[in-house]
Amino acid sequence: MTQGIHPTSTLVLGGTGKTGRRIGDRLRARGLPVRIGSRSVEPPFDWDDRETWAPVLDGVGSVYISYYPDVAVPGAAGIIRSFAETAVAAGVDRLVLLSGRGEDEAQATEKVIQDAGVEWTILRASWFNQNFSESYLLDSVLSGAVVLPTGDVPEPFVDVDDIADIAVAAFTDDRHVGQVYEVTGPRLLTFADAAAEIGAAAGRDLRYVPITSEDFAAALLHEGLPPEFVTDLTDLFRAILDGRNASLADGVQRALGREPRDFRDYARDAAASGIWTTDAVSISR
Ligand SMILES: NC(=O)c1ccc[n+]([C@@H]2O[C@H](COP(=O)([O-])OP(=O)(O)OC[C@H]3O[C@@H](n4cnc5c(N)ncnc54)[C@H](OP(=O)(O)O)[C@@H]3O)[C@@H](O)[C@H]2O)c1
Numbered sequence: 001m002t003q004g005i006h007p008t009s010t011l012v013l014g015g016t017g018k019t020g021r022r023i024g025d026r027l028r029a030r031g032l033p034v035r036i037g038s039r040s041v042e043p044p045f046d047w048d049d050r051e052t053w054a055p056v057l058d059g060v061g062s063v064y065i066s067y068y069p070d071v072a073v074p075g076a077a078g079i080i081r082s083f084a085e086t087a088v089a090a091g092v093d094r095l096v097l098l099s100g101r102g103e104d105e106a107q108a109t110e111k112v113i114q115d116a117g118v119e120w121t122i123l124r125a126s127w128f129n130q131n132f133s134e135s136y137l138l139d140s141v142l143s144g145a146v147v148l149p150t151g152d153v154p155e156p157f158v159d160v161d162d163i164a165d166i167a168v169a170a171f172t173d174d175r176h177v178g179q180v181y182e183v184t185g186p187r188l189l190t191f192a193d194a195a196a197e198i199g200a201a202a203g204r205d206l207r208y209v210p211i212t213s214e215d216f217a218a219a220l221l222h223e224g225l226p227p228e229f230v231t232d233l234t235d236l237f238r239a240i241l242d243g244r245n246a247s248l249a250d251g252v253q254r255a256l257g258r259e260p261r262d263f264r265d266y267a268r269d270a271a272a273s274g275i276w277t278t279d280a281v282s283i284s285r
Contacts, residue, residue, distance in 0.1 A: 010171055011056055011092075013037035013045065014066030018130045019098060022164035023064055027171065035060060047079060053086050062094035062171055063087055065113070072103035072240070073232045080109050084116040094119040094177070096170045098163070101126050101182065102244040103236070110180070119177045121170035126158045126184040126245060129266040132198055133275045141198060141276055147209045149216040149234070150191045150241045156184035156248050157194060159261035166255040181251030186260045188246060194263065201267035202276040213238050 010027055014020035015036030027034045035056060037045035043055040047068060057063075065083070067076055084095060097113045099122055100106040106124070113120045131137045132146075140146045163183060170176040189197070192208040199206035211219075213234050220230045252260035270276065 008061045009033040009035045009059055011035045011037050011060040011063045012066075013064060014068060014098075015064075016040060017066060017068075018128060018134050018160045019163050019167065020064065020066050022160060023167045026164055026168045030168075030172070032172070037063075047083075050082070050086075053083060054090065057087055057090040057092065060087075060090070060092055062096070063092055064096045064098070064167055064171075066098040067109070069229070070100070070232070070236060071098065071106045071109050072100050072236050074105060076105050077108035077112050081112045084112060088116055088118055092118060094121075094171065096121045096167050097123065098167075099124045100240070101184075101249075102240050104239075119174075121167075121176045121178070122180040123163055123166055123170075124180060124182045124249075124251070125163055126249075127155045127240075128163075129157045129159045129185070129261075129263055130270075132194070133270040133273075138275070141202070141204075141206060144205050145207055145209050146191060146195050147211055147216075147219070148191055149211055149213045149237055151210055152190050152192065153241045153243050154188035154190050154193075154246045155241070156186075156188050156245070157263050157266075158183050158185045158252075159263075159266050162252045162256070162260050166252065169255060176255060179255070181255045182249035183251035183255075184247075184249045184260065186248065186262055188248065189263055197264055197267045198271075198276070201264070201271040203271070204276065 012020045012024045012034060015024050016038045024034045024036055037056050039046050044052055045056045046052045067080055095113050095116060095118060099110050101124055110122050113122060132141055137146060166181055195206045195208040217230050217234045221227060
């Protein structure tokens with residue numbers, strides 16, 4: 001699909017992913033021009049190929065930045081700095097960054113965006129609910145066991161629909177310029193709690209199996225994942241699940257004036273969609 005150019009288009013990077021797809025849908029529903037940024041649309045956008053950056057920025061006024069694979073991996077801040085410089089030089093005057101909680105590289109990336117010289121909003125998100133239904137944990141749910149090195153540390157899982165609502169507000173309402181929204185769900189749940197809620201909603205046996213970081217890394221390497229990716233992911237899990245993020249934040253309430261969506265409502269709706277009753281489909285993050 002070739003996308004048209006509009007002088008006030010919003011470029012949504014990661015626009016085929018969990019947050020980006022919802023943001024694109026919401027902006028289009030308001031009649032606003034959107035360009036999706038991903039490797040699978042025309043013109044393509046690839047973080048690993050800088051030649052693709054300028055063409056997708058042509059005629060764009062604002063950008064949603066969702067970095068892949070993760071804003072916390074070493075080097076993310078430098079790449080996003082280069083992208084932001086390219087975007088500002090191309091005429092972009094508003095950047096909305098999807099960031100992560102409690103991650104050093106993510107904090108460095110936030111500073112890059114805050115210093116880019118244009119209007120900005122930062123969404124500093126906790127772990128997404130939808131990782132269990134639209135991402136790498138779907139196979140785990142379907143297999144009956146969520147096996148992670150996350151111990152019994154509670155996490156305030158956030159719903160990506162809330163993130164999408166805030167991003168759209170940030171593109172359409174100047175009140176959000178210069179705000180850092182720390183977004184979480186309304187409850188702390190351990191991964192065992194989350195597995196129990198999904199099991200109950202989906203009517204299937206699902207348990208959480210804690211493993212050590214070493215065993216987790218060994219299992220990923222055994223599956224054939226690249227060693228560098230395994231190291232980054234294991235380091236990320238070790239860092240963000242040491243208890244530093246085991247608290248609620250009020251970003252959804254501050255940005256939207258309403259409560260965040262509860263994990264139980266997410267699990268009920270995801271179960272009703274049939275995603276946890278179909279045959280396993282591999283979805284990578
Ligand atoms: N998942 C969480 O719990 C969580 C929590 C907090 C923050 N975050 C942040 O959210 C961001 C996105 O992660 P996610 O898990 O939500 O993924 P996602 O957005 O659901 O999926 C990845 C998206 O990135 C695109 N993509 C993949 N490789 C790309 C590349 N080389 N160049 C350009 N686009 C590429 C994919 O499109 P194509 O495959 O079509 O290119 C897809 O649109 C990360 O920066 C992460 O740090 C995630």
